[in-house]
Amino acid sequence: MALSIIESCVNCYACEPLCPSQAISLSTSSAGQHFLIDGNKCTECDGDYADPQCAAICPIEGAILNAAGEAINPSGSLTGIPPFKMAQAMAEIQAR
Amino acid sequence: MELKVLGQDNAAPQGGCSSGTCGSSEDGMGHLPDQVRQKVHNHPCYSEEAHHFYARMHVAVAPACNIQCHYCNRKYDCANESRPGVVSELLSPDQAAKKVLAVASEIPQMTVLGVAGPGDPLANPERTFATFREIYAKAPDIKLCLSTNGLALPDHVDEIEALKVDHVTITINCVDPEVGAKIYPWVFWNNRRIKGAKGAKILIERQQKGLEMLIERGILVKVNSVLIPGVNDEHLKEVSRIVKAKGAFLHNVMPLIAEAEHGTFYGVMGQRGPSKQELSDLQDACAGDMNMMRHCRQCRADAVGLLGEDRGQEFTLDKIEAMDIDYQAAMTKRANVHAGIEAHRDALRAEKELAEMQETLLAPIGTPPARIAVTTKGGGVINEHFGHAKEFLVYEASPEGIRFIGPRKVENAYCVGPDVCPDGAEKGTVLDAILDSLSDCSAVVSAKVGIEPWSQLEAAGITPNGAYAMDLIEDAVKGMYGDLVDQGWSAKDLHVQAAG
Numbered sequence: 260m261a262l263s264i265i266e267s268c269v270n271c272y273a274c275e276p277l278c279p280s281q282a283i284s285l286s287t288s289s290a291g292q293h294f295l296i297d298g299n300k301c302t303e304c305d306g307d308y309a310d311p312q313c314a315a316i317c318p319i320e321g322a323i324l325n326a327a328g329e330a331i332n333p334s335g336s337l338t339g340i341p342p343f344k345m346a347q348a349m350a351e352i353q354a355r
Numbered sequence: 356m357e358l359k360v361l362g363q364d365n366a367a368p369q370g371g372c373s374s375g376t377c378g379s380s381e382d383g384m385g386h387l388p389d390q391v392r393q394k395v396h397n398h399p400c401y402s403e404e405a406h407h408f409y410a411r412m413h414v415a416v417a418p419a420c421n422i423q424c425h426y427c428n429r430k431y432d433c434a435n436e437s438r439p440g441v442v443s444e445l446l447s448p449d450q451a452a453k454k455v456l457a458v459a460s461e462i463p464q465m466t467v468l469g470v471a472g473p474g475d476p477l478a479n480p481e482r483t484f485a486t487f488r489e490i491y492a493k494a495p496d497i498k499l500c501l502s503t504n505g506l507a508l509p510d511h512v513d514e515i516e517a518l519k520v521d522h523v524t525i526t527i528n529c530v531d532p533e534v535g536a537k538i539y540p541w542v543f544w545n546n547r548r549i550k551g552a553k554g555a556k557i558l559i560e561r562q563q564k565g566l567e568m569l570i571e572r573g574i575l576v577k578v579n580s581v582l583i584p585g586v587n588d589e590h591l592k593e594v595s596r597i598v599k600a601k602g603a604f605l606h607n608v609m610p611l612i613a614e615a616e617h618g619t620f621y622g623v624m625g626q627r628g629p630s631k632q633e634l635s636d637l638q639d640a641c642a643g644d645m646n647m648m649r650h651c652r653q654c655r656a657d658a659v660g661l662l663g664e665d666r667g668q669e670f671t672l673d674k675i676e677a678m679d680i681d682y683q684a685a686m687t688k689r690a691n692v693h694a695g696i697e698a699h700r701d702a703l704r705a706e707k708e709l710a711e712m713q714e715t716l717l718a719p720i721g722t723p724p725a726r727i728a729v730t731t732k733g734g735g736v737i738n739e740h741f742g743h744a745k746e747f748l749v750y751e752a753s754p755e756g757i758r759f760i761g762p763r764k765v766e767n768a769y770c771v772g773p774d775v776c777p778d779g780a781e782k783g784t785v786l787d788a789i790l791d792s793l794s795d796c797s798a799v800v801s802a803k804v805g806i807e808p809w810s811q812l813e814a815a816g817i818t819p820n821g822a823y824a825m826d827l828i829e830d831a832v833k834g835m836y837g838d839l840v841d842q843g844w845s846a847k848d849l850h851v852q853a854a855g
Binding site for chain 1: 428479482622
């Protein structure tokens with residue numbers, strides 16, 4: 260039972276001080292330096308908070324996964340940008 | 356995270372002004388109390404005049420944020436972009452302090468250090484205040500300021516006050532949660548992510564409370580608002596009214612920056628920014644309520660230099676490491692440079708005041724005064740012929756203006772009737788009496804002056820004039836004085852005349 264942070268993390272430091280288990284640290288993965296969760300320490304904030312704190316403040320959709328490997332904040336859930344709209348805008352920009 | 360550079364030229368510190376608001380020496384601070392003016396006198400962001408002379412810098416020590424705004428994308432790390440919330444290099448408090456000292460040594464015009472992001476300074480209180488503490492200890496001559504969304508502000512007012520941070524900017528885009536819901540998709544509050552109007556309501560309450568607390572403690576508060584057409588444009592007038600009533604000293608309405616490339620909600624969804632006209636109209640509408648700031652360049656959160664320029668690339672970490680900084684020497688240099696700037700500003704101000712004064716002067720300073728008699732039948736205009744006047748009104752004109760000296764009555768008008776002028780000896784006597792009563796005057800202005808008295812007046816050193824017929828007396832006197840000055844008239848000694 261542990262969450263994980265993947266390489267789309269932008270190193271904003273917001274999650275790190277919130278973690279009640281000190282499970283989050285700036286580390287180096289194969290993708291470069293970003294925050295990682297120590298799976299041995301992570302409790303998913305069970306018993307401390309109603310919501311896992313890292314996932315509750317993280318501004319990057321898809322950067323934090325639950326134990327099943329699913330994004331806790333899926334695309335569009337934080338910015339309000341519908342995924343199709345974002346895809347459309349990105350396709351337009353790339354076509355320039 | 357409120358300021359942005361428009362001109363990105365890494366030019367010399369003479370400033371990168373390109374906007375139409377530049378070039379004015381008005382600082383727009385006339386309405387402020389002296390103590391506030393003193394505080395903002397050399398702050399480039401708050402005093403339009405100061406921004407031509409003094410530089411600011413932002414250090415990017417605050418990466419975390421506790422809210423999401425629809426005009427912001429937290430994937431901020433891009434060296435090519437110049438807008439709020441964007442930085443190239445995140446600094447630790449130690450690195451930031453070192454950078455500040457390096458910049459303060461290299462750019463002695465620097466007076467202000469701000470923490471503006473790239474997240475929210477008060478969502479990173481340890482990093483922000485550690486930076487301020489170090490600079491406060493090592494470089495007490497540098498003003499500290501910070502810019503916040505306000506959510507955490509009430510919790511940190513004590514520390515802000517203790518570190519003598521006397522300028523705080525709060526970005527307030529709305530006072531209505533329904534409007535807020537269209538701007539802020541969520542806030543992180545009490546360990547939960549709260550979405551929609553409920554989250555916006557918390558943010559608004561905290562902003563207003565923080566504003567009130569800062570004002571209570573005498574800390575200057577500027578309010579920033581992002582103008583988002585169709586979302587908060589009309590609403591900002593109310594925001595302006597409220598924040599002024601609570602004591603904010605400046606309201607800075609900035610245009611939304613939204614491009615699809617930025618990946619922000621507004622950018623991707625095609626929300627347009629305001630036109631220049633819309634921005635300026637709204638600033639005008641809010642200006643009735645309070646002072647507006649029109650020279651803002653919306654700098655990025657790691658900008659360095661005068662407004663309108665960014666010399667950040669000269670002060671990257673590796674370059675700072677290689678610099679050998681003698682801060683004591685730099686402080687002395689800064690003090691000298693600032694004294695030079697102040698002397699220059701004083702001279703400019705004096706020059707401007709002189710020019711303004713000269714604009715309203717009737718003649719160059721030092722020009723002797725002249726007395727000018729006018730004839731009138733009433734109505735405040737020059738409407739009496741010289742020959743019909745039994746009374747002359749005497750005015751004294753000097754470079755500073757005109758004043759009424761008094762009426763001069765004569766026994767007989769030069770002409771005894773509308774069409775009857777005296778003859779011979781009698782005529783001479785009447786005119787002599789008039790000339791005598793006007794002996795201190797350099798001119799007499801009438802609706803009309805006949806040929807005979809004209810030459811007699813001239814011979815007596817009194818310039819006759821009929822060119823101001825039907826003009827207001829005051830305008831005629833001023834005009835006549837100008838004519839005398841232009842003609843190089845020989846001034847009369849009014850003291851002797853007055854005594855005589």
